Amino acid sequence: MFQPLLTKNFHLGRPASLKEYEASGGYAGLRAALKMAPDEVIKAVIDSGLRGRGGAGFPTGKKWSLTDRKSPGPRYFLVNADEMEPGTFKDRFLMVRDPHQVIEGLLISGYATDAGKGYIFIRYEYCEAARALNVAIEEAKGAGFIGKDILGSGFSMEISVHRSAGRYECGEETALMNALEGRRANPRSKPPYPASKGFWMRPTTINNAETVANIPHIIKMGGNTWKSLAAYDGGAGTKLYGISGRVKNPGLFELPTGTPLKEIIETHGGGMQEGYSFKACLPGGASTPLITPNNLDVPMDFDAVSKVGSRMGTGCVTVFDDTCCIVRAMINNLLFFTRESCGWCTPCRDGLPFVHDILRRIEAGVAEMDELSVLEENCETIYPNSFCAFAPGAVDPVRSMLRLFRPEVEEHIKLKRCPINGTPSPPTPSPGGRGGL
Amino acid sequence: MLSDDRIKELREYVSSLEHPEEALVDLMHEAQSAYGYLSDEAAEAVADIAGVPVIKVEELATFYNLIFRRPVGRKVIFVCDSISCWVMGMENMFDYLKKKLGIDIGQTTADGAFTLLPICCLGACHVAPAMMVGEKLYGNLTPERIDEILEKERI
Numbered sequence: 250m251f252q253p254l255l256t257k258n259f260h261l262g263r264p265a266s267l268k269e270y271e272a273s274g275g276y277a278g279l280r281a282a283l284k285m286a287p288d289e290v291i292k293a294v295i296d297s298g299l300r301g302r303g304g305a306g307f308p309t310g311k312k313w314s315l316t317d318r319k320s321p322g323p324r325y326f327l328v329n330a331d332e333m334e335p336g337t338f339k340d341r342f343l344m345v346r347d348p349h350q351v352i353e354g355l356l357i358s359g360y361a362t363d364a365g366k367g368y369i370f371i372r373y374e375y376c377e378a379a380r381a382l383n384v385a386i387e388e389a390k391g392a393g394f395i396g397k398d399i400l401g402s403g404f405s406m407e408i409s410v411h412r413s414a415g416r417y418e419c420g421e422e423t424a425l426m427n428a429l430e431g432r433r434a435n436p437r438s439k440p441p442y443p444a445s446k447g448f449w450m451r452p453t454t455i456n457n458a459e460t461v462a463n464i465p466h467i468i469k470m471g472g473n474t475w476k477s478l479a480a481y482d483g484g485a486g487t488k489l490y491g492i493s494g495r496v497k498n499p500g501l502f503e504l505p506t507g508t509p510l511k512e513i514i515e516t517h518g519g520g521m522q523e524g525y526s527f528k529a530c531l532p533g534g535a536s537t538p539l540i541t542p543n544n545l546d547v548p549m550d551f552d553a554v555s556k557v558g559s560r561m562g563t564g565c566v567t568v569f570d571d572t573c574c575i576v577r578a579m580i581n582n583l584l585f586f587t588r589e590s591c592g593w594c595t596p597c598r599d600g601l602p603f604v605h606d607i608l609r610r611i612e613a614g615v616a617e618m619d620e621l622s623v624l625e626e627n628c629e630t631i632y633p634n635s636f637c638a639f640a641p642g643a644v645d646p647v648r649s650m651l652r653l654f655r656p657e658v659e660e661h662i663k664l665k666r667c668p669i670n671g672t673p674s675p676p677t678p679s680p681g682g683r684g685g686l
Numbered sequence: 687m688l689s690d691d692r693i694k695e696l697r698e699y700v701s702s703l704e705h706p707e708e709a710l711v712d713l714m715h716e717a718q719s720a721y722g723y724l725s726d727e728a729a730e731a732v733a734d735i736a737g738v739p740v741i742k743v744e745e746l747a748t749f750y751n752l753i754f755r756r757p758v759g760r761k762v763i764f765v766c767d768s769i770s771c772w773v774m775g776m777e778n779m780f781d782y783l784k785k786k787l788g789i790d791i792g793q794t795t796a797d798g799a800f801t802l803l804p805i806c807c808l809g810a811c812h813v814a815p816a817m818m819v820g821e822k823l824y825g826n827l828t829p830e831r832i833d834e835i836l837e838k839e840r841i
């Protein structure tokens with residue numbers, strides 16, 4: 250029987266207290282790690298095969314081994330809890346249900362990378378999560394898990410929670426460092442890499458909140474045992490999968506990594522609601538290309554999903570049913586990206602509103618057929634020419650729509666209206682204000 | 687308004703930091719809740735406490751969508767307009783709210799109770815459509831539920 254790790258305290262329906270967390274095996278990972286050498290901790294994480302849960306899937310152990318631990322400190326460890334990828338709700342649950350797990354993960358991560366200061370960077374809207382984390386930090390301080398000479402190990406670490414003030418781009422790792430330094434959250438050029446010159450130009454390691462929450466379990470079980478929990482041979486450990494849209498049982502599920510997408514949707518998500526059928530899905534957030542019914546057998550893991558032309562991203566699936574117009578879905582998606590563009594580079598800042606406008610012309614039935622090639626050309630130009638991974642993520646779903654739903658897109662142009670929503674609606678002006686007030 | 691005592695405390699806090707700039711966003715949040723929005727006066731107070739030029743505060747304030755440089759209502763209603771909420775009928779909820787409050791997106795009700803704004807995914811997609819009123823998150827929105835929520839949240 251599959252034993253949940255990350256979600257074992259979720260049934261409480263509120264943040265687990267220090268007592269509850271310890272009763273469920275909490276802080277045993279920290280105690281064990283502090284008796285190991287930092288290199289042994291890194292080795293365990295390498296053995297575990299853990300890959301970053303922020304979306305890109307970079308091997309965590311490898312990232313840690315790249316951190317510059319030789320040059321003088323201070324060194325920093327940052328937890329990315331900015332979670333703003335549309336369709337994604339996993340990190341919020343981790344923090345509002347079991348905040349100590351994230352804190353224990355951060356402490357072990359800090360020990361392994363010799364970081365004396367840890368920050369949890371959290372979006373402002375996550376008020377409840379920030380409160381839960383701050384309560385947990387006070388509890389952990391009281392128990393001697395945070396502060397000077399933790400449990401007599403000689404290792405010291407301070408932790409603080411930084412509440413941000415909006416903007417998706419803050420989640421990009423170098424933009425996040427700028428944001429923490431009190432600058433605008435525009436990304437930095439690399440090199441220098443954060444591993445040697447990151448936050449305040451000091452050696453910095455950054456991981457997603459779910460990534461660090463896995464660390465205590467890896468230390469307690471051993472990297473190889475944790476790895477073997479996956480659903481198939483190439484995979485590693487467990488993963489939080491989310492599902493939303495018109496399914497019977499939308500929610501968050503911890504499952505063996507590589508559980509087939511079909512099983513996530515049909516077994517855990519309960520399948521489609523009465524009267525709706527599955528049309529397509531975004532497998533891991535708004536920046537991941539569409540997946541159609543013929544590829545639903547794909548194991549939900551980084552490499553497997555890439556092989557079918559998409560990305561696992563955050564692992565939180567948004568399902569589109571047959572009443573969703575795919576053009577209109579992409580208009581909604583592009584609205585998010587045009588609004589959230591940080592404005593640093595031209596292809597993204599100016600290109601995305603242009604792409605958004607063409608999509609709206611198509612939906613409104615006023616576009617000509619040759620605008621499709623303009624749309625395509627713009628996506629292909631924006632993709633490789635932007636400064637950070639934001640803009641490629643913005644146009645990737647649109648590119649997948651042109652690949653997978655060409656007839657539906659062309660039908661809009663031929664009929665001069667939306668074949669699904671019926672009546673044409675005139676295009677409205679672009680969202681100039683970038684969401685501010 | 688920030689009280690003189692609080693300003694003194696904040697100054698002490700800022701001067702205890704190795705990098706005072708790290709406190710800027712926190713200070714903006716605090717000034718914003720003290721003044722209702724980040725007015726010129728509030729921005730100047732932040733700059734003064736942090737020991738940075740006002741233009742630096744302005745640069746940040748105009749970047750972050752949760753820092754308001756114009757007056758807002760006593761509570762801001764943030765309606766999620768991202769993809770999973772869109773699938774679940776967010777557009778209808780937005781229309782209902784606009785009609786019910788008699789305002790458009792970006793506007794404040796005449797009694798100053800609510801400002802209506804869109805927000806990106808609130809991490810509540812499994813209970814879409816979702817919105818946040820002030821600091822409170824609500825999901826599974828329907829017109830009836832919106833009525834109840836507004837009743838409860840109105841101050």
Ligand SMILES: Cc1cc2nc3c(=O)[nH]c(=O)nc-3n(C[C@H](O)[C@H](O)[C@H](O)COP(=O)(O)O)c2cc1C
Pocket residue numbers: 300301302303304305306307309329330331332333334417418419420421422423455456457458460461637638639
């Ligand atoms: C535009 C943009 C937004 C991002 N937002 C987040 C985020 O909210 N949370 C997150 O963990 N990673 C986010 N990332 C990925 C981070 O840059 C980084 O890869 C990640 O935090 C590394 O942690 P991991 O190795 O544990 O995945 C974002 C990347 C981009 C390009």
Ligand code: SF4
Pocket residue numbers: 418435436589590591592593594595597598635636637638639640641
């Ligand atoms: S692609 Fe360019 S404008 Fe867009 S978020 Fe990245 S740096 Fe900013």
Ligand code: FES
Pocket residue numbers: 335336337766767768769770771772806807808809810811814815816
């Ligand atoms: S899309 Fe609305 S809460 Fe996630």
